[in-house]
Amino acid sequence: MVSHGSLERLRTANRRALVSLLGAEGPMSRADLARGTGLSRTTVSTLIGELIASGHVTETTVRGRPHKGGSGRPPLLVALATPPGVVAGIDVGHRHVRVALSDRSAAVLAEQVESVDVDADGGAALDRVAEIVTTLLATSGFGREELHAIGMCVPAPLDRRSARVGTGILPGWRDLPPAEELRRRLDVRVVVVDNDANLGALAEHSRGAAKGVADIIYVKIASGVGAGIVLGGRLHRGATGIAGELGHVQVDEDGQVCRCGNRGCLETLVAAPRLLELLQPAYDEPLTEERVLALDAEGDAGVRRVLGDAGRAVGRALADLCNSLNPERIVLGGSLGTSGSLGEGVRTSLTRFAQPDTAAALQVVPGRLGDRAEVLGALALAISRSATL
Amino acid sequence: MVSHGSLERLRTANRRALVSLLGAEGPMSRADLARGTGLSRTTVSTLIGELIASGHVTETTVRGRPHKGGSGRPPLLVALATPPGVVAGIDVGHRHVRVALSDRSAAVLAEQVESVDVDADGGAALDRVAEIVTTLLATSGFGREELHAIGMCVPAPLDRRSARVGTGILPGWRDLPPAEELRRRLDVRVVVVDNDANLGALAEHSRGAAKGVADIIYVKIASGVGAGIVLGGRLHRGATGIAGELGHVQVDEDGQVCRCGNRGCLETLVAAPRLLELLQPAYDEPLTEERVLALDAEGDAGVRRVLGDAGRAVGRALADLCNSLNPERIVLGGSLGTSGSLGEGVRTSLTRFAQPDTAAALQVVPGRLGDRAEVLGALALAISRSATL
C-alpha cells in the first residue's frame, strides 16, 4: 500500500463530504448526494460502496419516491449507520445533575435528573454522576465497554489550557480537572467537557431554535447567567476558552458583591434563586421556577414585573454585545428562558439600547429544547468526538 | 484543507496552497515548498512551472543558500510575481480623506492626505476622492486602465445587503451606495467598501501589532469610536455587516444625546474632537491631536488626566465585550491609539471590570501602523479582490 498523499486526502475529503451531507439532510439517494456534493454519480456510488463496506452507511430497504413526483426509477436510499454502542451526556448545574444515555445517532435511551449540591463539593458530585451513569448503563442493558464517549458541561468557564474551572466561579471545583476526574471514575477514553452555555448554544444551533442561523447568542438564565456565542456557524470559545461570561457584566456600580469578586454583576440581579427570593414574600405557596413560569403565563402582576425587570437587565447587557457582534438571533434558554415577560423585557431593552439597525436585524426567541438543551449538546459533542471517520 | 470535488479542483487547491505559502513566507525554494505543503517535489515543480507560465510566480535570479549552511546544490528561489498595474486604497474619515496608490504587492507608490468635510456631503467627498485618485495615477505615470481595484473605508457601519451606510450615523451619506458611486466616477470594476475599523483591524492583524493572533479586537479612537473584531483569524462582520459599533455602547444614562439617537454613548465622551474641546480652555496654544499626543508624552497633567479618563471609559466598555469574547489581544488604533495615558486607562478598566482570567489572558497594545492602518487595510483588501488566481 503506497501512501499517495494528496489523492488519498481528496478521497477522504469526499467521503467526509458525503457523510456530513447525509448527517445534515438525513437519508437520501445516491443521485441526490451527487447533486448535493457536485461529485459525479459514478464517484458517489463507489464512495458509498466503500462506506457501506466499512459499516459507516447502510442502504435502507425502503425505496424512495421518484424524483419530484415525476416518473423514473425510484432511488435506493442510503443513510448513516448508527455505530454500535452508546454515549453519555451530562449536564452539571449548580443544584442538579442531569445524565442522559443515547445511542450514537443521538436517540436518547435513558435520562435521569437529580438534585445535588454541586457547588459545595465537585468530587462528590462527580462521584454521584459516575454512579448514575453506571446505573443507566445497567438498566439499559449496556456494558461499560460499550460506552464510547462522554460529553459533560459544568456551570463555569473552563480554561482550555489547564482544562480546569476558572478561578473564583465554582470554589468547590478548584484544581479539579473535570474531564480527567470523570475519565478516572468511569474508564472511558473520550471525555469532553465544556461550559454549559456553550453546549446549550451548540444544541439550539444544530437542532433547536437557531438551526441554520450563522450568528447567534444563546443566553442561559438559570442559577447563573451565561452566553454561548456561535459566529459564522462555529462556537466561539475565545483565546483561553472562557468566552461567554455575560453574567459578569457590571450593571450596577454599587450593586451586590458577586462571587466573581466584582460588584453589581448582571448575575447578582437576574439569577433564578435571586428572583425567587425576591418574589417569595408576596406569595403564600412555596415558589419554584416551574410555579413562577406558570404564574407568569397566567398573567400574575408581581411575577411579570420581576421577570420583566430581569429581562430588561439582560437585554441591556445584550444590547452592548449585539452592537459589537450584530448577531442574527438571540435564543433565550435556561429554566427561565421560556418566560414571556422575560423575553419581552429583553426585547424592550434591545430596542432601546442597541443601534436601530442592529436591533432591526435581530430576532429574540425562546429556546426550543428547554432544560434539556445542555444535555443534548453534551450528547452531540460526545457523538462527534466518538466518530471513527 | 482539501475541498471536495474533482481532480481539477484538487490541483487548483494545491496551486493556491503554494501561492499562499509563498505569500506568507516570502521567496523560497521548490524543495522548501514541498516540505511546507506536504506535496512531493515532483508535484511542486510542475505546479510552479504552471504558475511561472501563467505569470503568477517568478524564478528569482539569486540563488539561495545551501540547506542549513551545509553542502548541496543551492536552490533556485521562486517568489510571487507582482501582477502588473496598481490598486488604490482610500480612507475616508469624518474630516479627511487619505488616498494611497500601491502596486499589487502592497508597496505604496504615492499617498495623499487632505482635509475634507466628509460628513456634510458624501457626494462632494467622493468627487474629491476621485480627483485625488486621478491625480495620483497621473503623477505616478499610470493610466486609468491600469487601476485594477479600489478598496475604501468609510467611518460608519455598512449594511451588507443594501451596501449603504447605516441609518443616522453619517447623514450626508444617506442613500448613497459608496461602492457604486465610486465605480461610476472612476470606471473601475472592482470596488470594495468596508467600515474603517474593520479595515484597520485587517491591517493590524495581517501585518501590524496583532500578526498571527487569532482573536483580536481593534479599537479605533478618532473622530468616533469603532471596533474591528477578528475571531479565529477572520474578520467578523455580523449578520448584516454592521458589527463593531463599540462607540454606541451606553456609558451614561443621562449623558449627551448622540448622533445615533441614544444618550450617553461612549462616543460622546471619548471622541477626539470632544477631548480637544475639553482640553482647549486650559491651554494658550491651539490644540491638535498631534500636539495633545506630544503633551501626553511630555507628561502634561491635564492631558494625562483627560486621556486617562477616556481610556478608562473605553476600557469599561471593552471589559464587558472581553468577558463575552475572551480575545487574546486588543490593539488600540486611530489618532489617539498610541497615547500612553489612554492605553493605561484602558488597562486599568480592564483589570477592574473584566473577569480576572479574561484580563490575565489579554494584552493591550498600541497599533503599529498608526494613522495608516485603515488605508493599508483598504489596499490589502483591494489587492486580494483583484487577485486573478
Place this chain on the structure above:
DNA sequence: GGGGATTCGTCCGTCAACCGAACTAAATGG
C-alpha cells in the same frame, strides 16, 4: 396492456493528478 419517457445505479474506458525512484546539476569538503 404496451411503448416511450424519465430517473437511478452501475460498468467501462479515458484522462488528470500525484508520487517514488532514478537521474542530472551544482555546490562543499577532505
Place this chain on the structure above:
DNA sequence: CCATTTAGTTCGGTTGACGGACGAATCCCC
C-alpha cells in the same frame, strides 16, 4: 579530485474522478 549532499527534473506507475453507455424500475399516455 572524488565522495557527499541537496535541488530540480524525467519517467513510469498508481489512484481517483468523470462521461457515456447500459440495464433497471417506475410513470404516463395511448
